[in-house]
Amino acid sequence: xxKLALLLVLALMVVPPFLVAGDPPDKPITGVNVQILGPxxxxxxxxxxxxxxxxxxxxKILLGKQLYFDTRLSKDNTVxxxxxxNPAMGWSDAGPTSAGINGQRGGRRAPPVxxxxxxxxxxxxxxxxxxxxxxxxxxxxxxxxxxxxxxMIKTVSDIPGYVEEFKHVFGTPAPTVDQxxxxxxxxxxxxxxxxxxxDRHVKGDETALTSQEKAxxxxxxxxxxxxxxxxxxxxxxxxFHNIGVKQQDPGKPDLGRYEITKDPADKGAFKTxxxxxxxxxxxxxxxxxxxxxxxxxxxxxxxxxxxxxxLDPLIVPLGLTQDEKSALVxxxxxxxxxxxxxVANVKPIPPSELPK
Amino acid sequence: xxTFRVSIAFxxxxxxxxxxTSKSIPxxxxxxxxNCNMCHTAYTKLNDFGQRxxxxxxxxxxxxGGEKTVFETPPPIALRTxxxxxxxxxxxxxxxxxFNIFGLxxxxxxxxxxxxxxLLIYTPRIDEPGSDYTGANPAQPxxxxxxxLVFSNIVRDxxxxxxxxxxxxxxxxxxxxxxxxxxxxxxxxxxxxxNGFVFDxxxxxxxxxxxxxxxxxYGAGVVNGSGANPDLNAAKDFYxxxxxxxxxxxxxxxxxxxxxxxxYGWQPTKPGTVIAPTGETNxxxxxxxxxxxxxxxLNYEMLNLAxxxxxxxxxxxxxxxxxxxxxxxxGGFAELNWAGLLDNRxxxxxxxxxxxxxxxxxxxxxxxxxxLLRYYLGDWSAVNVAIHAEYTFRKTGxxxxxxxxxxxxxxxxxx
Numbered sequence: 001x002x003k004l005a006l007l008l009v010l011a012l013m014v015v016p017p018f019l020v021a022g023d024p025p026d027k028p029i030t031g032v033n034v035q036i037l038g039p040x041x042x043x044x045x046x047x048x049x050x051x052x053x054x055x056x057x058x059x060k061i062l063l064g065k066q067l068y069f070d071t072r073l074s075k076d077n078t079v080x081x082x083x084x085x086n087p088a089m090g091w092s093d094a095g096p097t098s099a100g101i102n103g104q105r106g107g108r109r110a111p112p113v114x115x116x117x118x119x120x121x122x123x124x125x126x127x128x129x130x131x132x133x134x135x136x137x138x139x140x141x142x143x144x145x146x147x148x149x150x151x152m153i154k155t156v157s158d159i160p161g162y163v164e165e166f167k168h169v170f171g172t173p174a175p176t177v178d179q180x181x182x183x184x185x186x187x188x189x190x191x192x193x194x195x196x197x198x199d200r201h202v203k204g205d206e207t208a209l210t211s212q213e214k215a216x217x218x219x220x221x222x223x224x225x226x227x228x229x230x231x232x233x234x235x236x237x238x239x240f241h242n243i244g245v246k247q248q249d250p251g252k253p254d255l256g257r258y259e260i261t262k263d264p265a266d267k268g269a270f271k272t273x274x275x276x277x278x279x280x281x282x283x284x285x286x287x288x289x290x291x292x293x294x295x296x297x298x299x300x301x302x303x304x305x306x307x308x309x310x311l312d313p314l315i316v317p318l319g320l321t322q323d324e325k326s327a328l329v330x331x332x333x334x335x336x337x338x339x340x341x342x343v344a345n346v347k348p349i350p351p352s353e354l355p356k
Numbered sequence: 357x358x359t360f361r362v363s364i365a366f367x368x369x370x371x372x373x374x375x376x377t378s379k380s381i382p383x384x385x386x387x388x389x390x391n392c393n394m395c396h397t398a399y400t401k402l403n404d405f406g407q408r409x410x411x412x413x414x415x416x417x418x419x420x421g422g423e424k425t426v427f428e429t430p431p432p433i434a435l436r437t438x439x440x441x442x443x444x445x446x447x448x449x450x451x452x453x454x455f456n457i458f459g460l461x462x463x464x465x466x467x468x469x470x471x472x473x474x475l476l477i478y479t480p481r482i483d484e485p486g487s488d489y490t491g492a493n494p495a496q497p498x499x500x501x502x503x504x505l506v507f508s509n510i511v512r513d514x515x516x517x518x519x520x521x522x523x524x525x526x527x528x529x530x531x532x533x534x535x536x537x538x539x540x541x542x543x544x545x546x547x548x549x550x551n552g553f554v555f556d557x558x559x560x561x562x563x564x565x566x567x568x569x570x571x572x573x574y575g576a577g578v579v580n581g582s583g584a585n586p587d588l589n590a591a592k593d594f595y596x597x598x599x600x601x602x603x604x605x606x607x608x609x610x611x612x613x614x615x616x617x618x619x620y621g622w623q624p625t626k627p628g629t630v631i632a633p634t635g636e637t638n639x640x641x642x643x644x645x646x647x648x649x650x651x652x653x654l655n656y657e658m659l660n661l662a663x664x665x666x667x668x669x670x671x672x673x674x675x676x677x678x679x680x681x682x683x684x685x686x687g688g689f690a691e692l693n694w695a696g697l698l699d700n701r702x703x704x705x706x707x708x709x710x711x712x713x714x715x716x717x718x719x720x721x722x723x724x725x726x727x728l729l730r731y732y733l734g735d736w737s738a739v740n741v742a743i744h745a746e747y748t749f750r751k752t753g754x755x756x757x758x759x760x761x762x763x764x765x766x767x768x769x770x771x
Contacts, residue, residue, distance in 0.1 A: 039416060039424070041389030215698055222391030223699055225405055228416060231388070241418060265512075303604035309569055313417035313513075316404040317610035319658050323698055 064187030090281030096288025161355025216331025244304020413508025440766025525575025557583030586635030
């Protein structure tokens with residue numbers, strides 16, 4: 001009996017690990033190591049730090065803003081950055097996924113540009129390590145702006161007003177793709193939302209949040225498990241999670257981060273978006289499949305929509321009551337909405353005011 | 357024989373009066389800035405997230421890397437104490453009532469290095485006012501309840517190792533993290549006559565645990581089996597438990613869970629001749645004993661039903677009543693918990709416990725009924741105060757049983 005018991009225990013200690021697939025190796029894909037960022041507390045956003053090779057200057061930011069709103073960067077002069085990252089729509093669009101040239105629709109929703117300056121990796125799958133790299137992508141994406149970098153640069157170089165501005169900003173005779181990206185990134189680093197009721201609340205304004213919103217914050221940071229991923233001043237860990245979103249087309253699944261890393265653990269994982277200003281940009285999730293914050297909370301409350309074996313262990317049914325769900329929605333919809341005018345009041349630059 | 361029975365009765369009254377300790381660790385909440393019920397349905401009961409956090413070596417599950425170590429965070433120290441009024445009466449007549457400090461725990465826990473963490477729980481000796489004037493019967497004996505290192509994700513999710521003194525995995529339901537402060541899981545604390553093993557005790561040894569695909573969890577370990585006491589034989593005890601979960605969640609606060617567990621140990625029947633500097637002896641003529649059981653944790657919205665059935669059997673050499681038969685008993689409990697109001701501020705719990713010893717030891721048969729109400733004050737950051745009211749009716753023995761009533765109204769403070 002003794003030997004039998006010993007055998008059973010040893011078997012249980014040794015065998016189960018071999019029943020699972022091998023541990024995939026860590027594969028840092030980009031120059032940015034997202035793992036260095038540990039859990040951080042909720043709070044106000046710190047100042048943005050620009051990379052040393054692209055310092056912020058007033059003229060560069062202005063140039064970037066003009067390029068951001070200029071549809072001439074696209075193949076058919078119909079799509080600008082702002083088409084999908086519209087300041088009036090929380091720096092995203094009406095969704096559910098984004099439309100590019102000729103009305104083509106991609107499979108994913110436009111991530112917000114606001115506060116993207118704080119993210120360690122860009123795009124839903126993190127394929128770009130910097131805002132500069134991100135800015136180059138959509139220009140030559142066939143279903144977004146549909147252009148090529150060469151044609152885009154020729155277009156910009158043929159506009160004397162731009163040539164003059166690039167000369168002032170960068171001191172070179174002709175614009176380059178990198179300079180276009182640097183200017184756009186410089187503008188995007190100014191799109192920081194810092195004056196939400198939540199920000200005023202954490203700075204000590206006792207009246208900034210309603211009692212329901214305070215309850216929502218409590219749930220956000222506790223029973224709702226939201227801060228397990230939406231942590232820190234930007235309300236995102238900047239990491240990638242499979243939260244149980246059903247594939248829109250199971251025949252052509254969107255595997256998210258896996259497409260970049262090829263790590264099976266990343267299948268179906270997408271970057272955690274910021275919650276700041278979430279109320280301004282329905283619908284939600286990477287594919288825009290949840291139309292409202294209310295339905296988004298229901299999604300999390302039931303523990304996602306799939307039994308994907310790759311489902312993140314952070315995702316469990318929450319057991320929220322109706323009052324708790326309402327409080328959580330109130331917090332996200334109102335308490336996280338910025339009112340700082342330099343961001344909220346950014347208006348598109350009309351074509352007539354763009355360089356000629 | 358009468359002295360023996362009086363001693364046993366005294367022991368169980370003492371067990372009944374001394375509250376079982378239970379734990380939550382605000383140091384973790386402070387580390388992340390999380391509210392307590394990120395990990396607890398309401399402290400001290402873990403929810404699924406909290407259970408996964410514990411299983412993952414006190415690292416956030418699903419967040420590979422990036423955990424701050426104890427060297428990068430505020431001191432990872434927490435304490436918990438309970439104080440208030442308790443009223444006790446039994447069939448011997450009369451009632452006692454008194455204000456007491458029922459327990460004090462110091463906890464430290466954290467990550468030392470990626471996938472290496474520790475948990476330490478120290479319970480200091482409390483003499484006043486629960487002790488007699490000799491100090492021989494402290495309200496709380498001092499001791500190191502837990503001191504363990506956890507090596508997690510040796511194989512991702514599938515193999516974690518605990519070494520030291522820890523709460524063993526063969527406890528399907530944690531007696532350290534249940535809502536009841538005074539009523540124990542009776543079948544956990546039931547001791548057989550000539551056996552020093554207490555199922556409820558934390559144990560010293562090594563344990564492997566893990567999750568395998570498909571909702572299967574396992575645990576297996578090798579321990580002294582003597583709790584906090586020196587081991588009195590050189591033979592080690594073994595155990596294993598298996599869980600299967602259904603639906604989303606781990607059955608702690610969502611989904612459903614069934615499980616089975618077994619423990620096989622050895623108890624010396626003759627004293628040893630060698631005494632180690634650390635107190636162990638090489639007790640002789642070891643005789644086997646085992647414990648086994650099955651459990652289920654069922655959830656519906658904010659209701660949780662915990663069911664456990666357990667059996668135990670000691671070798672006939674350990675049976676003082678009948679040297680020709682094993683000492684065998686069964687027992688278990690059913691516990692229904694509900695957490696409600698905004699953010700689970702209120703908890704209601706009902707529990708039934710029973711232990712059925714063999715027919716020649718029916719004086720130790722137990723039936724106990726408990727009810728409690730907890731209400732949490734303040735905010736849900738890392739400080740918690742709960743008002744806790746708990747009542748237990750406990751009946752010991754079959755014929756002419758001892759009937760006990762205990763009511764307590766206390767503050768449960770956690771920082």
